[in-house]
Amino acid sequence: MTFKQHQDASGFTLPFEAITAAHDRIRERIIETPLLESAALNALVGARVLVKAESLQKTGSFKFRGACNRALQLAPHERSGGIVAWSSGNHALAISAVCAELGVPATILMPLDAPRAKVDGAKSYGAEVRLYDRQTEDREALGREIADRTNAVIVPPYDDPEIMAGQGTVGLELLAQAREAGLKPDAVLASASGGGLIAGVATAVRTTLPDAQVFAVEPEGFDDHARSLAAGARVRNEPGAQSICDSLHVPTPGELTFSVNHRLLTGGLTVSDTEVRRAMRVAFETLKLVAEPGGAAPLAALLAGKLDVSGKTVVTVLSGGNVDADMFQSAFS
Amino acid sequence: MTFKQHQDASGFTLPFEAITAAHDRIRERIIETPLLESAALNALVGARVLVKAESLQKTGSFKFRGACNRALQLAPHERSGGIVAWSSGNHALAISAVCAELGVPATILMPLDAPRAKVDGAKSYGAEVRLYDRQTEDREALGREIADRTNAVIVPPYDDPEIMAGQGTVGLELLAQAREAGLKPDAVLASASGGGLIAGVATAVRTTLPDAQVFAVEPEGFDDHARSLAAGARVRNEPGAQSICDSLHVPTPGELTFSVNHRLLTGGLTVSDTEVRRAMRVAFETLKLVAEPGGAAPLAALLAGKLDVSGKTVVTVLSGGNVDADMFQSAFS
Numbered sequence: 195m196t197f198k199q200h201q202d203a204s205g206f207t208l209p210f211e212a213i214t215a216a217h218d219r220i221r222e223r224i225i226e227t228p229l230l231e232s233a234a235l236n237a238l239v240g241a242r243v244l245v246k247a248e249s250l251q252k253t254g255s256f257k258f259r260g261a262c263n264r265a266l267q268l269a270p271h272e273r274s275g276g277i278v279a280w281s282s283g284n285h286a287l288a289i290s291a292v293c294a295e296l297g298v299p300a301t302i303l304m305p306l307d308a309p310r311a312k313v314d315g316a317k318s319y320g321a322e323v324r325l326y327d328r329q330t331e332d333r334e335a336l337g338r339e340i341a342d343r344t345n346a347v348i349v350p351p352y353d354d355p356e357i358m359a360g361q362g363t364v365g366l367e368l369l370a371q372a373r374e375a376g377l378k379p380d381a382v383l384a385s386a387s388g389g390g391l392i393a394g395v396a397t398a399v400r401t402t403l404p405d406a407q408v409f410a411v412e413p414e415g416f417d418d419h420a421r422s423l424a425a426g427a428r429v430r431n432e433p434g435a436q437s438i439c440d441s442l443h444v445p446t447p448g449e450l451t452f453s454v455n456h457r458l459l460t461g462g463l464t465v466s467d468t469e470v471r472r473a474m475r476v477a478f479e480t481l482k483l484v485a486e487p488g489g490a491a492p493l494a495a496l497l498a499g500k501l502d503v504s505g506k507t508v509v510t511v512l513s514g515g516n517v518d519a520d521m522f523q524s525a526f527s
Numbered sequence: 528m529t530f531k532q533h534q535d536a537s538g539f540t541l542p543f544e545a546i547t548a549a550h551d552r553i554r555e556r557i558i559e560t561p562l563l564e565s566a567a568l569n570a571l572v573g574a575r576v577l578v579k580a581e582s583l584q585k586t587g588s589f590k591f592r593g594a595c596n597r598a599l600q601l602a603p604h605e606r607s608g609g610i611v612a613w614s615s616g617n618h619a620l621a622i623s624a625v626c627a628e629l630g631v632p633a634t635i636l637m638p639l640d641a642p643r644a645k646v647d648g649a650k651s652y653g654a655e656v657r658l659y660d661r662q663t664e665d666r667e668a669l670g671r672e673i674a675d676r677t678n679a680v681i682v683p684p685y686d687d688p689e690i691m692a693g694q695g696t697v698g699l700e701l702l703a704q705a706r707e708a709g710l711k712p713d714a715v716l717a718s719a720s721g722g723g724l725i726a727g728v729a730t731a732v733r734t735t736l737p738d739a740q741v742f743a744v745e746p747e748g749f750d751d752h753a754r755s756l757a758a759g760a761r762v763r764n765e766p767g768a769q770s771i772c773d774s775l776h777v778p779t780p781g782e783l784t785f786s787v788n789h790r791l792l793t794g795g796l797t798v799s800d801t802e803v804r805r806a807m808r809v810a811f812e813t814l815k816l817v818a819e820p821g822g823a824a825p826l827a828a829l830l831a832g833k834l835d836v837s838g839k840t841v842v843t844v845l846s847g848g849n850v851d852a853d854m855f856q857s858a859f860s
Contacts (some may be wrong), residue, residue, distance in 0.1 A: 222755075225561055228559070228583060232582060233624065250580070250814070250816075254815050294566070318570070319565070344814055358612060481583070482582045482587050482817040482848030483815070506664070515815030519811070522811070
């Protein structure tokens with residue numbers, strides 16, 4: 195697949211065929227996560243709620259799909275140098291695991307204050323983890339320096355067409371699973387950090403069902419997609435915001451992702467930490483799923499009535515389950 | 528399907544075709560639960576561990592399969608009378624939900640001290656719940672009296688060929704999923720209460736892979752299958768035993784189930800509450816699954832090294848996720 199048509203990021207669109215090609219490429223290596231439904235959850239929301247349980251994906255989040263799609267396209271001469279990536283979380287785990295599967299070296303830049311479990315997780319797959327100081331070091335410059343020295347390929351977490359195409363396979367799968375159940379989604383919700391997941395999902399959904407609505411969900415204080423969509427241009431979050439949704443702490447939408455998202459998304463929804471904790475509890479009780487805060491945000495929006503879905507069929511992507519026990523238990527206190 | 532060949536329970540075998548027929552009957556109504564694998568879990572056990580996540584089934588346990596298979600075979604004249612069942616847990620939820628789907632009345636006998644969440648769960652599906660006193664009332668006599676009066680069919684939790692056949696579809700699915708992943712299980716583990724799940728699974732597995740080993744897993748104090756298999760005849764548990772595995776508190780194996788199990792099972796394994804709590808924690812951390820204690824017992828046996836599976840491929844059925852928040856959190860303390 196070539197994406198060279200557009201020189202200018204603002205003209206970028208993700209071809210639907212890039213997603214179907216990604217699916218053909220990765221399907222043997224990913225888990226087809228189930229589309230779950232609970233009568234009790236339906237009653238709470240007043241709609242048919244289908245939950246795409248992507249927390250059950252390898253490495254505990256959808257990020258494995260994009261990482262896998264990108265890594266499988268390394269040229270033969272690129273494989274010995276491997277991949278460099280920076281992330282404090284799910285992208286790090288996904289790149290580490292994919293590289294381990296493919297026998298390719300991985301170097302991950304993680305902040306000194308990254309959760310111990312995530313650092314250990316990346317190391318457990320055999321990745322080389324380089325810790326850096328958020329205050330004094332520039333991770334992108336460090337990453338480029340390492341890539342130049344080791345002849346490695348930099349794989350960004352979202353602003354990359356093949357990453358978006360890989361994440362878009364979540365959309366392909368949920369559409370096929372809904373169709374098999376005889377259902378046609380009226381709306382689809384997924385959380386947005388850099389916007390790669392929602393860009394891929396929106397492309398799959400709106401190509402197949404042009405009338406379906408697609409919403410990005412974000413925590414309060416990190417509502418850059420909601421405000422950027424309303425403004426028609428990328429805006430930044432104010433510094434200093436706090437949220438338990440650690441996987442959604444990105445200052446502004448990606449360039450390529452926003453080019454896709456501003457055309458395809460219906461809008462953005464915003465949720466509080468309290469609403470997210472309730473959604474984590476409801477996912478435990480009604481679906482028997484472990485949701486990380488960022489993964490529970492779309493369900494939180496539904497439960498909090500941020501969208502009128504009364505009597506409709508709505509799909510919510512539960513995108514990750516990488517949460518430590520203390521944070522998980524905070525949903526019950 | 529007719530099961531009339533054997534007048535004597537001890538001669539009963541479950542035909543493989545009863546399981547494939549059950550699968551054809553129920554497949555549109557059940558969730559094909561995923562077969563999950565985690566690199567971290569594999570490292571902990573030292574084997575390839577495939578986890579059949581039946582906690583994600585409708586109503587949170589495998590019981591929905593058997594209930595569905597039985598209820599779909601009600602004769603037209605039986606539908607108005609509906610179903611009577613007794614259970615303090617997962618069978619109650621499954622019968623209630625299936626009857627709600629099929630528009631058939633359900634009456635569930637539950638003990639006065641049943642968990643509130645399970646009583647409320649059964650009621651939420653529209654079942655009529657009749658509470659009884661464990662000390663002074665005989666639930667089977669009560670159930671028969673209600674069935675006679677209302678013209679209802681009694682559906683037992685395990686000692687019924689169609690219930691066993693329904694539970695056996697767990698085995699059919701896991702075999703197909705393993706085959707699709709290019710894997711051949713050396714051993715399969717599932718928990719045993721009355722023995723319906725393990726009887727169905729063993730029939731599916733040993734018919735397809737005669738050399739595979741199949742083990743029943745039970746909590747300490749409720750190891751009636753392990754001891755009955757060793758003795759070659761059904762024995763009872765000593766009264767007064769305690770275990771956090773509330774779904775596995777049955778005094779002795781079923782008659783029909785034991786007739787199947789004593790021919791097909793390799794043996795029984797026993798786990799402590801501490802080992803079960805560790806398995807619940809590991810399922811949370813590595814698989815992002817909510818496991819109830821009884822559902823985590825087979826994983827507990829693997830993690831505690833109760834079986835030498837070094838370098839082998841082993842499937843463990845995680846059979847339910849109906850656990851309240853307090854009990855779940857006890858796995859982390």
